[in-house]
Structure formats: C-alpha cells, structure tokens
Amino acid sequence: MTESLTRRLSSLRRPALILRAARIGVSDYRRERDLKRLLKAQSAPGPQEALSALLQQEEKLEATRQEGDCSYSVTAHVELLIALLAEARLASALRA
Incomplete structure (x- = not known):
C-alpha cells in the first residue's frame, strides 16, 4: 500500500457502531461480487x-453523513467500509 493510502486509512475517524458493523461484515466479503458492484466495474481492479x-x-458518503443529508445510507456506508477493510488486508498480505 502506498504511504498516502495508508495515511488516509489510518486517519479515518468514524462512528464506533458503523466501524464495528464493518469489522463484523468483513467475514462475508466476496471480492469479485462486492467490489465489482461497489465500483460499478466489469472486473475487480487491483x-x-x-x-x-x-x-x-x-x-x-462521510461528508453526506456529517451534513445530515437525508440521502445518507448507513447500509451503503457499512458496505463501503467492509470493502475498505478487506482490501486493506489484501493489500497488506500481498505486500508481505
């Protein structure tokens, strides 16, 4: 992982309940299925x-949440955080 991405990931400050839900959801993450859907891509990128x-x-999405915008979806936020956590683990494993 590049230093910039690592710094951005480590500096995330999100509500504890959302992060807890994301950590629990990582076990159900399926890269091919979930990443393609979240990124609206034909195939999963590196x-x-x-x-x-x-x-x-x-x-x-975090900006939308902080603004109190009614279009904010906690479900979408948790799904994105699940993918972020899983992809960070994958990047770390590949680097090792």
Missing part, C-alpha cells in the same frame, strides 16, 4: 486501485 476508489466514495 487492491491499490480499489482502495483509492473506495476511499473517494467513502469520503463523499
């Missing part, structure tokens, strides 16, 4: 590219 795209989406 972990670095996936992390970058997921972080961009998550930052937008």
